[in-house]
């Protein structure tokens with residue numbers, strides 16, 4: 440057949456979805472089949488994934504695919520990075536996986552870095568320092584009964600895949616975010632595991648995106664109504680890696696920003712950059728498909744805006760996004776600026792108060808209205824995009840001529856324009872559904888319906904809605920001044 444339908448299960452920060460993607464030579468089209476909330480649960484043991492409920496959502500989504508008569512050629516699962524579940528000797532899940540925003544890791548990374556050495560760690564795993572990297576979560580779990588009883592560690596997409604097929608593996612793009620993978624060889628490093636007293640035998644064999652991950656178990660087939668012969672295919676199971684597959688770059692000189700809850704800004708490279716400058720600039724070398732390296736930095740992203748809206752709506756204040764963006768567009772430029780990566784923004788109970796706190800600390804007026812707060816967040820993100828991309832260009836010795844901004848943030852016209860203005864580069868916004876597109880494309884390729892990265896990207900460029908933002912003329916000075924001001928703050 441010249442087209443095929445692939446099911447993508449994508450668990451994101453606020454919701455999980457099952458999406459059907461039809462792929463052909465000149466065809467790429469998504470249909471959302473099922474959406475369900477992804478709300479972490481607070482237990483005495485901390486902040487956890489509500490994993491059984493989410494898994495049921497995945498099954499329900501597949502069931503609705505079967506119910507609407509779609510012939511699903513395969514299923515692929517992606518979620519955010521770093522989080523994992525532990526299995527006992529019978530393959531049963533030991534407790535609910537922790538959410539990376541849980542506070543149990545606070546102060547842990549510093550301890551690990553004191554014993555192992557920050558430079559040593561970076562030379563080995565090439566990862567930016569994030570307090571919640573799997574390796575630090577495991578250090579925080581050291582000595583627990585759960586870890587003692589564990590016989591396997593599965594990252595969340597691999598765990599869902601295991602529940603669907605009974606087959607265990609560690610998909611490599613996501614494994615590359617654990618801090619346990621050797622950045623040069625792309626294989627598990629037993630040495631890194633031993634640094635946090637983890638038995639390397641817990642780490643399952645690596646799987647490349649596109650690898651076969653088994654067939655639906657009988658119970659899953661019976662519940663969903665899909666044939667038991669339905670394969671599950673390993674995709675780029677780190678959501679950001681899937682999004683990067685669907686960056687519609689067709690010319691050299693492009694940088695990308697995968698912009699949603701996080702902004703992941705950087706470059707695709709052939710080899711990691713592991714030098715000391717790269718480490719101190721906190722750039723990461725995560726793995727992409729086909730041996731590529733995602734050389735990027737995490738920027739705290741639209742989380743800041745989403746958390747403001749959550750707090751406002753809890754207080755009965757208007758929190759509709761479009762109205763807030765209109766107000767922000769009219770608000771005074773550069774009134775107050777924050778560093779989105781300040782640790783106080785990772786999981787504050789009250790984001791507007793956290794913004795005000797940063798402003799007070801740095802001698803700036805606190806935003807005096809929701810519109811002003813949104814303006815502050817978006818300008819600050821645009822400045823962070825600029826800072827990170829300019830640094831990436833220097834560290835990787837690449838010239839950047841244009842920026843692809845993909846993901847949910849590409850719908851935010853104000854943020855796209857501000858990013859073009861701040862960087863002084865054209866921004867090509869879209870596709871919004873980059874992660875789901877990347878998920879289905881890698882499956883389609885495994886089933887003979889797509890070619891190499893360049894082919895997949897050209898298909899995205901030809902079929903998806905993209906919008907171009909050019910830098911406003913005469914703005915460059917004001918942005919230079921704003922950048923310098925924030926630097927000095």
Ligand code: LRH
Pocket residue numbers: 518519520521539677678679700701703737
């Ligand atoms: C984005 C993302 C990012 C990780 C973070 C935990 O969803 O996967 O790439 O750093 O979540």
